[in-house]
Amino acid sequence: MNLFIEGVIKKKQLKIGGIHILQRKIVSATISGTLFTVLLSLIEPNPFGKPINSTGEYLFAVVSIFTLYMMYTFPAILLYGVFTSIISDKVGEFISIKIKRKKAEFVVSAMLHVLFGLILRWFSLCASILFFSTDQIMKKRVRRYTWVEAISSLIISILMWMIASGALWLWET
Known part of the structure:
Protein backbone atom coordinates (compact mmCIF):
# COMPACT_ATOMS: atom_id res chain seq x y z
CA MET A 1 0.00 0.00 0.00
CA ASN A 2 2.81 2.37 0.90
CA LEU A 3 4.52 1.79 -2.48
CA PHE A 4 1.26 2.60 -4.23
CA ILE A 5 0.95 5.95 -2.43
CA GLU A 6 4.59 6.78 -3.21
CA GLY A 7 3.95 5.95 -6.89
CA VAL A 8 0.89 8.23 -7.01
CA ILE A 9 2.85 11.07 -5.38
CA LYS A 10 5.72 10.65 -7.86
CA LYS A 11 3.27 10.67 -10.80
CA LYS A 12 1.70 13.91 -9.55
CA GLN A 13 5.14 15.44 -9.08
CA LEU A 14 6.10 14.46 -12.63
CA LYS A 15 2.87 15.92 -13.96
CA ILE A 16 3.35 19.17 -12.06
CA GLY A 17 7.03 19.32 -13.06
CA GLY A 18 6.08 18.67 -16.69
CA ILE A 19 3.67 21.57 -16.70
CA HIS A 20 6.25 23.91 -15.22
CA ILE A 21 8.80 22.72 -17.74
CA LEU A 22 6.40 23.65 -20.54
CA GLN A 23 5.86 27.09 -19.06
CA ARG A 24 9.62 27.67 -18.73
CA LYS A 25 10.18 26.43 -22.29
CA ILE A 26 7.53 28.82 -23.64
CA VAL A 27 9.16 31.76 -21.84
CA SER A 28 12.60 30.62 -23.07
CA ALA A 29 11.28 30.31 -26.63
CA THR A 30 9.74 33.77 -26.62
CA ILE A 31 12.87 35.39 -25.20
CA SER A 32 15.29 33.55 -27.47
CA PRO A 51 22.54 47.80 -51.50
CA ILE A 52 21.94 49.94 -48.41
CA ASN A 53 23.38 53.44 -48.82
CA SER A 54 22.45 55.29 -45.64
CA THR A 55 21.65 54.86 -41.98
CA GLY A 56 17.99 55.62 -42.70
CA GLU A 57 17.84 52.87 -45.32
CA TYR A 58 19.56 50.49 -42.90
CA LEU A 59 17.06 51.24 -40.11
CA PHE A 60 14.13 50.87 -42.49
CA ALA A 61 15.55 47.55 -43.75
CA VAL A 62 16.08 46.30 -40.18
CA VAL A 63 12.54 47.14 -39.08
CA SER A 64 10.92 45.82 -42.23
CA ILE A 65 12.86 42.54 -42.26
CA PHE A 66 12.24 42.17 -38.50
CA THR A 67 8.52 41.91 -39.19
CA LEU A 68 9.13 39.30 -41.88
CA TYR A 69 11.64 37.28 -39.84
CA MET A 70 9.33 37.43 -36.82
CA MET A 71 6.42 36.00 -38.83
CA TYR A 72 8.45 32.96 -39.87
CA THR A 73 11.15 32.31 -37.28
CA PHE A 74 9.20 33.01 -34.12
CA PRO A 75 6.47 30.36 -34.64
CA ALA A 76 9.12 27.83 -35.69
CA ILE A 77 11.21 28.49 -32.60
CA LEU A 78 8.13 28.40 -30.42
CA LEU A 79 6.64 25.17 -31.78
CA TYR A 80 9.63 23.15 -32.98
CA GLY A 81 12.00 24.56 -30.38
CA VAL A 82 9.79 23.87 -27.37
CA PHE A 83 8.97 20.36 -28.58
CA THR A 84 12.56 19.34 -29.36
CA SER A 85 13.92 21.05 -26.26
CA ILE A 86 11.61 19.06 -24.00
CA ILE A 87 12.67 15.87 -25.79
CA SER A 88 16.36 16.82 -25.45
CA ASP A 89 16.02 17.54 -21.73
CA LYS A 90 14.06 14.36 -21.01
CA VAL A 91 16.52 12.17 -22.95
CA GLY A 92 19.42 13.88 -21.15
CA GLU A 93 17.71 13.35 -17.80
CA PHE A 94 17.03 9.68 -18.61
CA ILE A 95 20.62 9.01 -19.65
CA SER A 96 22.08 10.81 -16.63
CA ILE A 97 19.92 8.68 -14.32
CA LYS A 98 20.95 5.49 -16.12
CA ILE A 99 24.69 6.20 -15.98
CA LYS A 100 24.42 7.98 -12.59
CA ARG A 101 26.18 11.16 -13.69
CA LYS A 102 24.34 14.47 -13.30
CA LYS A 103 26.62 16.30 -15.76
CA ALA A 104 25.55 13.90 -18.52
CA GLU A 105 22.10 15.53 -18.52
CA PHE A 106 23.58 18.88 -19.59
CA VAL A 107 25.95 17.35 -22.17
CA VAL A 108 23.33 15.08 -23.78
CA SER A 109 20.74 17.86 -23.81
CA ALA A 110 23.23 20.28 -25.40
CA MET A 111 24.21 17.75 -28.05
CA LEU A 112 20.57 17.04 -28.91
CA HIS A 113 19.79 20.77 -29.10
CA VAL A 114 22.64 21.12 -31.59
CA LEU A 115 21.48 18.06 -33.53
CA PHE A 116 17.88 19.29 -33.72
CA GLY A 117 19.22 22.77 -34.54
CA LEU A 118 20.97 21.54 -37.67
CA ILE A 119 17.65 21.23 -39.54
CA LEU A 120 18.28 24.49 -41.46
CA ARG A 121 22.06 24.56 -41.01
CA TRP A 122 23.63 27.68 -39.44
CA PHE A 123 20.36 29.61 -39.35
CA SER A 124 18.51 27.21 -37.07
CA LEU A 125 21.68 26.12 -35.29
CA CYS A 126 22.19 29.67 -33.98
CA ALA A 127 18.55 29.80 -32.86
CA SER A 128 18.93 26.43 -31.15
CA ILE A 129 22.07 27.45 -29.26
CA LEU A 130 20.42 30.71 -28.19
CA PHE A 131 17.32 28.78 -27.05
CA PHE A 132 19.43 26.28 -25.10
CA SER A 133 21.46 29.05 -23.45
CA THR A 134 18.35 31.02 -22.48
CA ASP A 135 16.67 27.94 -21.10
CA GLN A 136 19.74 26.94 -19.06
CA ILE A 137 19.92 30.42 -17.52
CA MET A 138 16.25 30.24 -16.63
CA LYS A 139 16.62 26.68 -15.31
CA LYS A 140 19.47 27.75 -13.00
CA ARG A 141 17.16 30.31 -11.43
CA VAL A 142 15.22 27.30 -10.06
CA ARG A 143 11.93 29.08 -10.28
CA ARG A 144 8.55 27.82 -11.36
CA TYR A 145 7.02 29.87 -14.12
CA THR A 146 3.29 30.43 -14.28
CA TRP A 147 0.93 30.38 -17.23
CA VAL A 148 0.49 34.14 -16.80
CA GLU A 149 4.22 34.62 -17.35
CA ALA A 150 4.24 32.27 -20.33
CA ILE A 151 1.29 34.02 -21.99
CA SER A 152 2.67 37.47 -21.08
CA SER A 153 5.97 36.68 -22.78
CA LEU A 154 4.08 35.66 -25.92
CA ILE A 155 2.03 38.86 -25.82
CA ILE A 156 5.16 41.00 -25.43
CA SER A 157 6.71 39.38 -28.52
CA ILE A 158 3.52 39.87 -30.52
CA LEU A 159 3.37 43.51 -29.39
CA MET A 160 6.95 44.02 -30.60
CA TRP A 161 5.92 42.69 -34.01
CA MET A 162 2.84 44.95 -34.04
CA ILE A 163 4.89 48.02 -33.08
CA ALA A 164 7.42 47.29 -35.83
CA SER A 165 4.59 46.81 -38.34
CA GLY A 166 2.97 50.06 -37.20
CA ALA A 167 6.30 51.91 -37.50
CA LEU A 168 6.65 50.63 -41.08
CA TRP A 169 3.14 51.75 -41.89
CA LEU A 170 3.83 55.24 -40.47
CA TRP A 171 7.19 55.40 -42.27
CA GLU A 172 5.63 54.60 -45.62
CA THR A 173 2.74 57.07 -45.33
Missing part, protein backbone atom coordinates in the same frame (compact mmCIF):
# COMPACT_ATOMS: atom_id res chain seq x y z
CA GLY A 33 12.97 33.76 -30.50
CA THR A 34 12.57 37.51 -30.19
CA LEU A 35 16.27 38.04 -29.47
CA PHE A 36 17.23 35.82 -32.41
CA THR A 37 14.92 37.79 -34.72
CA VAL A 38 16.35 41.12 -33.56
CA LEU A 39 19.94 39.91 -33.99
CA LEU A 40 19.22 38.38 -37.39
CA SER A 41 17.57 41.61 -38.52
CA LEU A 42 20.59 43.64 -37.44
CA ILE A 43 23.08 41.23 -39.05
CA GLU A 44 21.15 40.48 -42.25
CA PRO A 45 18.81 43.45 -42.84
CA ASN A 46 18.63 42.89 -46.58
CA PRO A 47 18.71 39.23 -47.54
CA PHE A 48 17.59 40.08 -51.08
CA GLY A 49 20.83 41.84 -52.02
CA LYS A 50 19.75 45.44 -52.64
Whole structure:
Protein backbone atom coordinates (compact mmCIF):
# COMPACT_ATOMS: atom_id res chain seq x y z
CA MET A 1 0.00 0.00 0.00
CA ASN A 2 2.81 2.37 0.90
CA LEU A 3 4.52 1.79 -2.48
CA PHE A 4 1.26 2.60 -4.23
CA ILE A 5 0.95 5.95 -2.43
CA GLU A 6 4.59 6.78 -3.21
CA GLY A 7 3.95 5.95 -6.89
CA VAL A 8 0.89 8.23 -7.01
CA ILE A 9 2.85 11.07 -5.38
CA LYS A 10 5.72 10.65 -7.86
CA LYS A 11 3.27 10.67 -10.80
CA LYS A 12 1.70 13.91 -9.55
CA GLN A 13 5.14 15.44 -9.08
CA LEU A 14 6.10 14.46 -12.63
CA LYS A 15 2.87 15.92 -13.96
CA ILE A 16 3.35 19.17 -12.06
CA GLY A 17 7.03 19.32 -13.06
CA GLY A 18 6.08 18.67 -16.69
CA ILE A 19 3.67 21.57 -16.70
CA HIS A 20 6.25 23.91 -15.22
CA ILE A 21 8.80 22.72 -17.74
CA LEU A 22 6.40 23.65 -20.54
CA GLN A 23 5.86 27.09 -19.06
CA ARG A 24 9.62 27.67 -18.73
CA LYS A 25 10.18 26.43 -22.29
CA ILE A 26 7.53 28.82 -23.64
CA VAL A 27 9.16 31.76 -21.84
CA SER A 28 12.60 30.62 -23.07
CA ALA A 29 11.28 30.31 -26.63
CA THR A 30 9.74 33.77 -26.62
CA ILE A 31 12.87 35.39 -25.20
CA SER A 32 15.29 33.55 -27.47
CA GLY A 33 12.97 33.76 -30.50
CA THR A 34 12.57 37.51 -30.19
CA LEU A 35 16.27 38.04 -29.47
CA PHE A 36 17.23 35.82 -32.41
CA THR A 37 14.92 37.79 -34.72
CA VAL A 38 16.35 41.12 -33.56
CA LEU A 39 19.94 39.91 -33.99
CA LEU A 40 19.22 38.38 -37.39
CA SER A 41 17.57 41.61 -38.52
CA LEU A 42 20.59 43.64 -37.44
CA ILE A 43 23.08 41.23 -39.05
CA GLU A 44 21.15 40.48 -42.25
CA PRO A 45 18.81 43.45 -42.84
CA ASN A 46 18.63 42.89 -46.58
CA PRO A 47 18.71 39.23 -47.54
CA PHE A 48 17.59 40.08 -51.08
CA GLY A 49 20.83 41.84 -52.02
CA LYS A 50 19.75 45.44 -52.64
CA PRO A 51 22.54 47.80 -51.50
CA ILE A 52 21.94 49.94 -48.41
CA ASN A 53 23.38 53.44 -48.82
CA SER A 54 22.45 55.29 -45.64
CA THR A 55 21.65 54.86 -41.98
CA GLY A 56 17.99 55.62 -42.70
CA GLU A 57 17.84 52.87 -45.32
CA TYR A 58 19.56 50.49 -42.90
CA LEU A 59 17.06 51.24 -40.11
CA PHE A 60 14.13 50.87 -42.49
CA ALA A 61 15.55 47.55 -43.75
CA VAL A 62 16.08 46.30 -40.18
CA VAL A 63 12.54 47.14 -39.08
CA SER A 64 10.92 45.82 -42.23
CA ILE A 65 12.86 42.54 -42.26
CA PHE A 66 12.24 42.17 -38.50
CA THR A 67 8.52 41.91 -39.19
CA LEU A 68 9.13 39.30 -41.88
CA TYR A 69 11.64 37.28 -39.84
CA MET A 70 9.33 37.43 -36.82
CA MET A 71 6.42 36.00 -38.83
CA TYR A 72 8.45 32.96 -39.87
CA THR A 73 11.15 32.31 -37.28
CA PHE A 74 9.20 33.01 -34.12
CA PRO A 75 6.47 30.36 -34.64
CA ALA A 76 9.12 27.83 -35.69
CA ILE A 77 11.21 28.49 -32.60
CA LEU A 78 8.13 28.40 -30.42
CA LEU A 79 6.64 25.17 -31.78
CA TYR A 80 9.63 23.15 -32.98
CA GLY A 81 12.00 24.56 -30.38
CA VAL A 82 9.79 23.87 -27.37
CA PHE A 83 8.97 20.36 -28.58
CA THR A 84 12.56 19.34 -29.36
CA SER A 85 13.92 21.05 -26.26
CA ILE A 86 11.61 19.06 -24.00
CA ILE A 87 12.67 15.87 -25.79
CA SER A 88 16.36 16.82 -25.45
CA ASP A 89 16.02 17.54 -21.73
CA LYS A 90 14.06 14.36 -21.01
CA VAL A 91 16.52 12.17 -22.95
CA GLY A 92 19.42 13.88 -21.15
CA GLU A 93 17.71 13.35 -17.80
CA PHE A 94 17.03 9.68 -18.61
CA ILE A 95 20.62 9.01 -19.65
CA SER A 96 22.08 10.81 -16.63
CA ILE A 97 19.92 8.68 -14.32
CA LYS A 98 20.95 5.49 -16.12
CA ILE A 99 24.69 6.20 -15.98
CA LYS A 100 24.42 7.98 -12.59
CA ARG A 101 26.18 11.16 -13.69
CA LYS A 102 24.34 14.47 -13.30
CA LYS A 103 26.62 16.30 -15.76
CA ALA A 104 25.55 13.90 -18.52
CA GLU A 105 22.10 15.53 -18.52
CA PHE A 106 23.58 18.88 -19.59
CA VAL A 107 25.95 17.35 -22.17
CA VAL A 108 23.33 15.08 -23.78
CA SER A 109 20.74 17.86 -23.81
CA ALA A 110 23.23 20.28 -25.40
CA MET A 111 24.21 17.75 -28.05
CA LEU A 112 20.57 17.04 -28.91
CA HIS A 113 19.79 20.77 -29.10
CA VAL A 114 22.64 21.12 -31.59
CA LEU A 115 21.48 18.06 -33.53
CA PHE A 116 17.88 19.29 -33.72
CA GLY A 117 19.22 22.77 -34.54
CA LEU A 118 20.97 21.54 -37.67
CA ILE A 119 17.65 21.23 -39.54
CA LEU A 120 18.28 24.49 -41.46
CA ARG A 121 22.06 24.56 -41.01
CA TRP A 122 23.63 27.68 -39.44
CA PHE A 123 20.36 29.61 -39.35
CA SER A 124 18.51 27.21 -37.07
CA LEU A 125 21.68 26.12 -35.29
CA CYS A 126 22.19 29.67 -33.98
CA ALA A 127 18.55 29.80 -32.86
CA SER A 128 18.93 26.43 -31.15
CA ILE A 129 22.07 27.45 -29.26
CA LEU A 130 20.42 30.71 -28.19
CA PHE A 131 17.32 28.78 -27.05
CA PHE A 132 19.43 26.28 -25.10
CA SER A 133 21.46 29.05 -23.45
CA THR A 134 18.35 31.02 -22.48
CA ASP A 135 16.67 27.94 -21.10
CA GLN A 136 19.74 26.94 -19.06
CA ILE A 137 19.92 30.42 -17.52
CA MET A 138 16.25 30.24 -16.63
CA LYS A 139 16.62 26.68 -15.31
CA LYS A 140 19.47 27.75 -13.00
CA ARG A 141 17.16 30.31 -11.43
CA VAL A 142 15.22 27.30 -10.06
CA ARG A 143 11.93 29.08 -10.28
CA ARG A 144 8.55 27.82 -11.36
CA TYR A 145 7.02 29.87 -14.12
CA THR A 146 3.29 30.43 -14.28
CA TRP A 147 0.93 30.38 -17.23
CA VAL A 148 0.49 34.14 -16.80
CA GLU A 149 4.22 34.62 -17.35
CA ALA A 150 4.24 32.27 -20.33
CA ILE A 151 1.29 34.02 -21.99
CA SER A 152 2.67 37.47 -21.08
CA SER A 153 5.97 36.68 -22.78
CA LEU A 154 4.08 35.66 -25.92
CA ILE A 155 2.03 38.86 -25.82
CA ILE A 156 5.16 41.00 -25.43
CA SER A 157 6.71 39.38 -28.52
CA ILE A 158 3.52 39.87 -30.52
CA LEU A 159 3.37 43.51 -29.39
CA MET A 160 6.95 44.02 -30.60
CA TRP A 161 5.92 42.69 -34.01
CA MET A 162 2.84 44.95 -34.04
CA ILE A 163 4.89 48.02 -33.08
CA ALA A 164 7.42 47.29 -35.83
CA SER A 165 4.59 46.81 -38.34
CA GLY A 166 2.97 50.06 -37.20
CA ALA A 167 6.30 51.91 -37.50
CA LEU A 168 6.65 50.63 -41.08
CA TRP A 169 3.14 51.75 -41.89
CA LEU A 170 3.83 55.24 -40.47
CA TRP A 171 7.19 55.40 -42.27
CA GLU A 172 5.63 54.60 -45.62
CA THR A 173 2.74 57.07 -45.33
